[in-house]
Amino acid sequence: MPFSQDSNDEKFDLERRADKMLAMIFEYMTKMSLETNIHNILQVLADLGQKMVNADRCSVWLHEPTEKSIWTVAGHGLEKVTVDESSGIVGLSIQTEETIRVLDAYADPRFNDAIDRKTGYKTKSLLCIPFRNSEGTVIGAFQAINKKSDSEQFTPQDEEYLTFASTYAGKSLEAFILREELVETQKEMITTMGEIGESRSLETGYHVKRVAQYSYLLASLAGVPDKQAKMLKYASPMHDIGKVAIPDRILLKPGKLTDLEFEEMKTHTLIGYEVFRKSQRALLKTAALIAYEHHERWDGTGYPRGLAGEDIHLFGRITAIADVFDALGSDRVYKKAWPLEKIIDYMSEQSGHQFDPFLVKLFLEHIEKFIAIRDQFKEG
DSSP states (O other): OOHHHHHHOOOOOOOOHHHHHHHHHHHHHHEEETTOOOOHHHHHHHHHHHHHHTTTEEEEEEEEETTEEHHHOOTOOOOOOOEEOOHHHHHHHHHHTEEEESOOOOTTOOOOOHHHHTTTTOOEEEEEEEEOOSOOEEEEEEEEEESSSSSSSOOHHHHHHHHHHHHHHHHHHHHHHHHHHHHHHHHHHHHHHHHHHHHHHHHOTTHHHHHHHHHHHHHTTTOOOOHHHHHHHHHHGGGGGGGGSHHHHHHHHSSSOHHHHHHHHHHHHHHHHHTTTOOOOHHHHHHHHHHHHTOOOSSSSSSSSSGGGSOOOHHHHHHHHHHHHHHHHHHHHBBOOOOOOHHHHHHHHTTTTTBHHHHHHHHHHHHHHHHHHHTTTTTO
C-alpha cells in the first residue's frame, strides 16, 4: 500500500485534537474537584462545554424526577431557571435520552422560546446531549447554543466532543451529589443525636439549634472562613453528647453536685470525644474536638485536660461562649434562667478567665445579633 502524506497528516491532526480535548477536560475536572457548591460546578461544566464546541452559550441542566422538573444555573447570562421536565429541546433530550441537534430553533416546533423572550437573547442553533450516572440513568443534559462559526451550525464533530465531555460530567456530578447527600445525612444525624443528648437533661432541641447558630455567627465575626465556620455550626450540636452516659441521679439533680458527682459529670467530655474520635469524616472529627474541649478555660482551670489560652482549639473556645450564654439564659433543673443584664455582666467578668477575651469582645460588641438568634429559636 503506497504511503499517503494526506492520510498521515489527517491522523496526526485527529490525535492532536483528541489530546487537546483530553487536556481541556482534565483542566476543568480539576476545577470541579475544588468546588463545594453545585451551582459553581454546573458553571464550570458550562464553561467546558462552551469552550469544547465553540458555542456562544452553554448550560448544564439537572433532572429532578420527584419534582418532574429540570433546572440550571449555569446558562451564560442566566439566573437559575426551573422548567417542566418535558419543556423544550433540552427536556425532550432528557426524556428521550437522545442527542438532539437543531439547525434553526425558531423553525422547530419543539423549541420553547420562553427564556429568549425573558432575556432578549436570540437562539439559532442548538445541540443537546444527555448525560448519565453510573447506573445508566439520565440525570441531566448539556445544551450548547449558537455555534460561533460561519455556518452557525453545530457539526457531528461537536456532537462527538460534547458527548465525550458529558461522560465525565455525569460521573463527576453523581459523585458530588452522593457526597453532598452523605454530608447532609451526617448533619441531620448530628443534630438529632445532639437533641437526644439534651433531652436527657430535660432540654429541648432548641438549645443545640441556638448553640449551632451562635457558634457560626461568632466564628464568622472572628474571621473564620465560611467553610470552616459552617463545619463548626454543623458539629457543635454534639458538644454534650457524652451526657447520654451520665446517670440521671447526677444529670437531673436539682441541687449542687458533690465533688464526686461533679467528677463523674466531667467525664461527658471524654465520652463525647471517644464517640467520634476514630472517624475519618471531617464533620465527625470536628464534633469529637468540640465535645473534648468546650469545657476548657482560657486560664487553664477547665477540664478534661486543663488546656489554656490558644492551646484550646478555636472551635472549643467559640462553643464554650455559645453554650454558656444559652445555658445561663435557659431554665435548668438546678436553676432558673438569668436576666440578660446578669448574663452580660458574667460574660464580661469571665473574659480572660473562663473565656477567650478576643471572642468575648466580639460577642458583646454584637450582642444584639445573638439576642436575635435566641428570640428566633425560642422554647415552646
